[in-house]
Amino acid sequence: MPIDINLVSSFQMGTIQPEQADRIYEMLLNLWKDRDVDEAQERYVVESYRRNFFREDRRFVAEAIVDICRGHEPKPARVLEMGCANAPLLHFFKEVAPEVPVEFVGIEPYKPFIADVNELFPEATMVDATAEQFAEFTEAECPPPFRLFTATVALCMMHPRVAQACIGKAAELCDEILLYDFVVNTMGGISATEPVAFIWKPEIKQFYFAHCFESYFQACGFRLVDIQPRVHESGKHGFGMIRAVRAD
Numbered sequence: 001m002p003i004d005i006n007l008v009s010s011f012q013m014g015t016i017q018p019e020q021a022d023r024i025y026e027m028l029l030n031l032w033k034d035r036d037v038d039e040a041q042e043r044y045v046v047e048s049y050r051r052n053f054f055r056e057d058r059r060f061v062a063e064a065i066v067d068i069c070r071g072h073e074p075k076p077a078r079v080l081e082m083g084c085a086n087a088p089l090l091h092f093f094k095e096v097a098p099e100v101p102v103e104f105v106g107i108e109p110y111k112p113f114i115a116d117v118n119e120l121f122p123e124a125t126m127v128d129a130t131a132e133q134f135a136e137f138t139e140a141e142c143p144p145p146f147r148l149f150t151a152t153v154a155l156c157m158m159h160p161r162v163a164q165a166c167i168g169k170a171a172e173l174c175d176e177i178l179l180y181d182f183v184v185n186t187m188g189g190i191s192a193t194e195p196v197a198f199i200w201k202p203e204i205k206q207f208y209f210a211h212c213f214e215s216y217f218q219a220c221g222f223r224l225v226d227i228q229p230r231v232h233e234s235g236k237h238g239f240g241m242i243r244a245v246r247a248d
């Protein structure tokens with residue numbers, strides 16, 4: 001066990017049945033597509049997401065990514081992000097570290113986010129795909145190597161089978177994985193074998209997955225090296241940064 005840490009959660013959570021996991025994943029996959037929003041609401045979502053890494057509880061993640069890219073030679077460092085929304089990370093680089101070059105490839109299925117990045121950061125590469133599709137990509141579709149694979153509040157929206165396949169593909173393409181996700185089941189403290197879910201928004205019965213990331217890393221030759229829990233802006237405990245590197 002590389003990391004010995006007491007993780008605290010404010011969320012209600014537990015193991016669930018496989019068919020419940022399928023149903024939750026289906027709902028999460030359709031969350032954005034099914035959203036019955038008018039143009040003004042869509043614009044609000046797109047504009048507010050750009051600022052996600054400027055939040056106090058999230059800033060440290062973007063700062064860690066900037067530091068990795070600043071130290072990387074040759075420049076620019078290549079960063080691959082899953083579920084990147086409209087690339088709040090690129091807004092952070094632009095405003096906080098404009099001197100640090102980054103070559104960004106983002107995977108994202110929600111089209112208004114893709115359109116926003118294409119307009120504001122035409123030099124970035126956006127790929128319209130889900131994590132499930134990404135896991136089947138050939139090298140030609142997403143040419144390696146990348147300095148870093150990242151995903152922030154994205155893998156918790158995926159079925160454990162999909163999140164594991166996504167990490168497995170990421171491990172083929174990069175040497176380091178840096179996530180911001182639900183950390184409480186990272187080492188299988190709740191379960192390493194059964195799907196685990198937690199209630200994200202009780203008022204709308206929205207569930208997210210709590211992954212045993214350590215087992216996903218081990219399965220693809222990576223090892224967990226760091227967990228940094230942080231209190232969410234809502235005041236709740238349970239999220240944090242997770243880092244893993246190639247095991248050899």
Ligand SMILES: C[S@@+](CC[C@H](N)C(=O)[O-])C[C@H]1O[C@@H](n2cnc3c(N)ncnc32)[C@H](O)[C@@H]1O
Pocket residue numbers: 028029032049052082083084085086088107108109110113129130131132151152153154157158
């Ligand atoms: C809560 S948002 C987080 C966005 C961004 N990573 C951030 O931290 O601001 C979740 C993102 O994951 C994407 N997403 C959800 N399920 C996905 C899936 N199965 N495959 C790829 N992306 C997914 C959503 O479209 C959305 O952009």
